[in-house]
Amino acid sequence: MAAATKTVDQVAALESYEHGFVTDIDQEFAPKGLNADIVRFISAKKQEPQWMLDWRLEAFERWLAMDEPDWAKVSFPKIDYQDAFYYAAPKAKDGPKSLDEVDPELLAVYAKLGIPLKEQEVLAGVEGAPRYAVDAVFDSVSVVTTFKKELAEAGIIFCPMSEAIRDHGELVRKYLASVVPVSDNYFACLNSAVFSDGSFVYVPPGVRCPMELSTYFRINAENSGQFERTLIIADKGAYVSYLEGCTAPMRDENQLHAAVVELVLLDDAEIKYSTVQNWYPGDPATGKGGIYNFVTKRADCRGDRSKVSWTQVETGSAITWKYPSCVLRGEGSSGEFYSIAITNGRQQADTGTKMIHLGANTRSRIISKGISAGRSSNTYRGLVSAHPKAKGARNFTQCDSLLIGKTCAAHTVPYVEARNGQCVFEHEATTTKLSEDQLFYAMQRGLSQEEAVQLLVNGFVRDVLQQLPMEFAVEAQKLVAISLEGSVG
Amino acid sequence: MTLAAAIRTGDAGLLPSRRDEDWRWTDLRGLLRVLPDASAAFAGDAGAGPFSALGGEDLVLVNGGRAEIAVEAGEARQVCLRFVSRGAGRHASVVRVTLGEGARLRLLESYESDGASLAQVDLDIVQAGQARVERVVIADDDADAVTVSQTQVRLSPGSRFSQSVLTSGARRQRLETRILHPGGQAELRLDGIYLLDGKRHADLTTVVTHQGVDGATGQLTKGVVRDQSRAVFQGRITVAEGADRTAARMAHHGLILSDRAEIDAKPELEIYADDVACAHGNTVGALDQDALFYALQRGIPADEALALLTEAFIGEVVDRIEFEPARDIARAWVTARLGGRP
Numbered sequence: 115m116a117a118a119t120k121t122v123d124q125v126a127a128l129e130s131y132e133h134g135f136v137t138d139i140d141q142e143f144a145p146k147g148l149n150a151d152i153v154r155f156i157s158a159k160k161q162e163p164q165w166m167l168d169w170r171l172e173a174f175e176r177w178l179a180m181d182e183p184d185w186a187k188v189s190f191p192k193i194d195y196q197d198a199f200y201y202a203a204p205k206a207k208d209g210p211k212s213l214d215e216v217d218p219e220l221l222a223v224y225a226k227l228g229i230p231l232k233e234q235e236v237l238a239g240v241e242g243a244p245r246y247a248v249d250a251v252f253d254s255v256s257v258v259t260t261f262k263k264e265l266a267e268a269g270i271i272f273c274p275m276s277e278a279i280r281d282h283g284e285l286v287r288k289y290l291a292s293v294v295p296v297s298d299n300y301f302a303c304l305n306s307a308v309f310s311d312g313s314f315v316y317v318p319p320g321v322r323c324p325m326e327l328s329t330y331f332r333i334n335a336e337n338s339g340q341f342e343r344t345l346i347i348a349d350k351g352a353y354v355s356y357l358e359g360c361t362a363p364m365r366d367e368n369q370l371h372a373a374v375v376e377l378v379l380l381d382d383a384e385i386k387y388s389t390v391q392n393w394y395p396g397d398p399a400t401g402k403g404g405i406y407n408f409v410t411k412r413a414d415c416r417g418d419r420s421k422v423s424w425t426q427v428e429t430g431s432a433i434t435w436k437y438p439s440c441v442l443r444g445e446g447s448s449g450e451f452y453s454i455a456i457t458n459g460r461q462q463a464d465t466g467t468k469m470i471h472l473g474a475n476t477r478s479r480i481i482s483k484g485i486s487a488g489r490s491s492n493t494y495r496g497l498v499s500a501h502p503k504a505k506g507a508r509n510f511t512q513c514d515s516l517l518i519g520k521t522c523a524a525h526t527v528p529y530v531e532a533r534n535g536q537c538v539f540e541h542e543a544t545t546t547k548l549s550e551d552q553l554f555y556a557m558q559r560g561l562s563q564e565e566a567v568q569l570l571v572n573g574f575v576r577d578v579l580q581q582l583p584m585e586f587a588v589e590a591q592k593l594v595a596i597s598l599e600g601s602v603g
Numbered sequence: 604m605t606l607a608a609a610i611r612t613g614d615a616g617l618l619p620s621r622r623d624e625d626w627r628w629t630d631l632r633g634l635l636r637v638l639p640d641a642s643a644a645f646a647g648d649a650g651a652g653p654f655s656a657l658g659g660e661d662l663v664l665v666n667g668g669r670a671e672i673a674v675e676a677g678e679a680r681q682v683c684l685r686f687v688s689r690g691a692g693r694h695a696s697v698v699r700v701t702l703g704e705g706a707r708l709r710l711l712e713s714y715e716s717d718g719a720s721l722a723q724v725d726l727d728i729v730q731a732g733q734a735r736v737e738r739v740v741i742a743d744d745d746a747d748a749v750t751v752s753q754t755q756v757r758l759s760p761g762s763r764f765s766q767s768v769l770t771s772g773a774r775r776q777r778l779e780t781r782i783l784h785p786g787g788q789a790e791l792r793l794d795g796i797y798l799l800d801g802k803r804h805a806d807l808t809t810v811v812t813h814q815g816v817d818g819a820t821g822q823l824t825k826g827v828v829r830d831q832s833r834a835v836f837q838g839r840i841t842v843a844e845g846a847d848r849t850a851a852r853m854a855h856h857g858l859i860l861s862d863r864a865e866i867d868a869k870p871e872l873e874i875y876a877d878d879v880a881c882a883h884g885n886t887v888g889a890l891d892q893d894a895l896f897y898a899l900q901r902g903i904p905a906d907e908a909l910a911l912l913t914e915a916f917i918g919e920v921v922d923r924i925e926f927e928p929a930r931d932i933a934r935a936w937v938t939a940r941l942g943g944r945p
Contacts, residue, residue: 185624502862517877521844530868530887535859538888545874545881 144201150174153307156201160276160310163283173296173306180300186464187493187525188433190406193370200308200341261325270354271316272327275343278314285316289347293376293414293441301372302410305341309374312342317352317383326583328357331373344375348383350417355386357586368396368432373409381417381444386425388586392593393430398459398488404432411438415447415476423450424467425581427590429597432461437495439468442476442504449478452578454590456597457490457522466496466527471507471537482513483575486522487598493524498539499531507537515545516574518567518598568595606631606723606751610695613638628835628867629777629806635749639721642666642692652685653741653936654711657928659683667694667722676703676731681711686724688716688748695723702734702762709926710738716748716773726754730762738766739929741936744773746801754780760787760815767794767924769933771940772803772832779808786815786846794920796933797826797834798940799864806835813846822853825920827913827941828864839871840881847878857887858916860909910941917941 144155153174157167182193265272271282278286296306313329331342348354371393377385396404407430413422424438440449451467469478478498486492492515500507515524526543548570556566571594572579579587609617619625620632645665655661659681662670666689674680686696702708716722730736736756744750750773756764768778784791795807811820820840828834836855857866870883890912898908917937924930 505862515872515874517874517879520877522877523873523875525874526870526872526883528868528870528885530885531865532857532859532867532887533865535862535864536889537859539886540888541870541883541885543870543872543883545872545879547877547879 143199146199147196148198148200148308152200156308156310159201160279162276162279165287166279169296170307173303174308176297177300177303177307180297180303182300186435186495187491188435188462188464190368190433193406195304198370201310264324268321268324269318270321270323271314273314275309275312275314275345278345282314282316285347286314286345289345289376289378291376293378293412294374294410299410301408302374305343305372305374305410309341309343312344312373313346314344315346315354315356317348317354319350319352321352323352323354326355326357328359330359340369340371340373342373344373345378346376346385346387347378348380348385348420350380351382353384355583356388357583358387358389359392368404368406370406371409371431375409375411375438377413377422379413379415379417379420379422379444379447382419383417384421385413386423386583387413387438388582389426389428390586390590390593391426391428391430391434395430395459395461396432401432401460404461405430407431407434407436409436411436412441413439413449414441415444415449417447418444418473419446420444421448421450423452423581425452425578426454427578427582427586427593428453428455428463428465429593431463434461434463434465437466437468439470440478441470441472442478443472445473446475447473448476451478451480451482452581453482454485454575454578454594455482455492455494456485456487456594457492458488458597459490460488461490463491464493464495466494468497469499469509470497471500471504471509473504475506476504477507478509480509480511480513481577483578484513484515484524485518485571485574485598486515486524487518489521491523491525493527494543495527497529497531498541499529500533500537500539502534505534505536507534509539511539511541513543514574515543516571517545517547567598571598607695607725609638610693610721610723613641613693625808625837628837629775629804631749631751631775634775635721639691639693639719642688642690642694642720645689647689649685649687649689652683652713652715653743653932654683654713654739654929657681657683657711657932659709659711661685663687664696664698665689666692667696669697670699672698672700672708674700674702674706674708674734677705678703679707681709684710684712686712686714686722686752688718688720688722688750690717691719693721695725697725698727700726700728702728702730702736704731705733706731707735708737709929710736711929712738712740714740714742714744714750714752716745716750718745719747719749719774720745721749722751724750724752726752728754728756728764730756730758730764732759733761734759735763736765737925738764739924739926739933740766740768740770740778741933742768742770742773742776742778742805744771744776746774746803748773749775751777752779756780756782758782758784758789758791760785760789763790765792765925767796767920767933768807769796769936770798770805770807772797772799772805772834774802775804777806777808781810782812784811784813784815784818784820786813786818786849788817791818791820792923793820793822794923795824795826795836796917796920796937797828798917798937799827799832799834800829801832802830803832804835806837808835808837810839811841811851813840813842813849813851816845816847816849818846818849820851820853823920823923824855825857825917826866827858827860827917828866829860831861831863833865833867836866836868836870838869838883839873840883841873842876842879842881844875846876849876849879849881851879851881853883855885856916858890858913859888860890860913913941914938
């Protein structure tokens, strides 16, 4: 009975996009359009040092000379880069000093999103309850970061990017764009010029971050793009687990999200990066609106025996175009990529990973599960390459696609480049539809068709769900169910 | 076809380059800044080809040309089709093959060159219902030759096409097969073998488009690269909307036997129908050291052990050739290229 009520509630709650509300918050905008003055404006707003402004302007110059790439299996009308706001911030007096000073309406937004921002609530919980520090980014600025003090005691820096540029200029200067160079690609270059905020994390040598760090991104303002920049540095022997969640309101226009995430790992360091991406996917029937999610994510395993693990659950966005990558430079370093990409309605996703083996005895593993329903298209595109020096490199890739319905599409495009005689690369892929036998079995046991599909899909993606941190796993499982709402029958 | 146009006009700017996604690993423009002169007509004797001993009709195109093979309904034929390049010129060949209802054709094809030639072949095969083709190709090119073979096959419901391509590569070589598969119980087998050494390069590209219900495709490619050679495997299976109950399997396995050799692979699935069972597997790597050790400790010399193991590895593909005399020739060809070499 309880299960039945839960399902009814879930269906009622999720008939539309849950996070589709707009919050009317006093916003401050930069003028529409993009030119060098806007770049200067953003830099001035952030009170950045001169070197940062020069860096941005140079990026902008280079961006002007670049062409928008078109090789992905996604189609969308040409983006008018002049018809968007590049800076939108909730109006605040001198920046919030504590949670009490933050606009209560804003806090309400986060409460709606289910983010336990208020530390006291978390602290008041049962002893041993999960605790995680949160950095919340609202449109272009980071509004609040929790647990800073406790983290600082461990020597960990966790703060908004803009603050890091001011207070930890040396560290930022050393590592910024060292993983994703300014002109790496069109969208990364645009991001370099206009990024407004994001998270900065530095974990000093030998420190195991005592809690999960997490960032919530939300695009709220109309016609605005979000360009956040995240930089995480794990020094020798450090460990950090980082979670990222995204939502946006329902709008008729497409909004651009072009983020850059850089991870740097020194010897024996480990970073676990988990994403639950739930941007507004656009109207399922007409395909109107939704976020263009064009993100560059890359981890550089510089140190020997370092390890990076990307886990992503992609359910939102009108278009997703991203390849979280691992550059395995250090000897014995390893990279992992676990992904669930679900597309429904008219969503398009072209996502996957790159495992670039440069060092000896490097290892990587890719598990990708794609599910397409409705009229959507879902592409896995991945590269596994071994440099001549990457002796003993090993990769295992498994990508499975599940098709639900007659009008969706699933593609698998792996690239394998093996340049030495001592590497072993294995790849396997399957594309199938939901098994009718299994569905029948579940249904004759009394499950409705929708429940049966959810059960089977959850089984299909189980390998990846298991890799998610506890807090996310529950949310992700729910998301999987939501995303497939209305895809059968 | 830009390559054909480049050969016709002599304009190197028309050659495909690595900026073309389909040619990213087989760059011709970067290789040939200037095209060789057009080949002169060849008057001498082309000698015997790899399949000449098997009899049947001979169709030899030396330094380009045009030919047609029309197999009437119900007829069965065996044709040795030889593309021979003599000298260092550029030339193109065009061959049209048609098969009537229930016709059968054994197409024993070879590529033979003796210098720095640039050759392009355009082969077009159209099969009516119930027609059967078995195509066995041995590409035995010169190390300085540049060869591109482009084949299009149009199947009909109930027809069958099986192909085995064996190549030892060239300076740059691409053997490309594009197939329109109408479903309707038509069957398709696409196999490939590459055995490369020195600085040779070979690119086996296949594109299969399933357009109707109930189609089947089986694909197995295996190969060995040594020295500084480079093999490319690109396989794409597309299942169009409505082509339900398609069963497609693709496998590619490559062995790298030297530290400077390279294998690039791109097995693609592009699926627009939901009731399908498609899978691909791809492995690239070194020889199993345990197997080698086992052979060594049984007293088999290293060279021989290596030859034995690689031959067994490749043998699986050779065994799938249906026409036994051609299978024997293919096996001997493989053994000759693997035997006794470390």
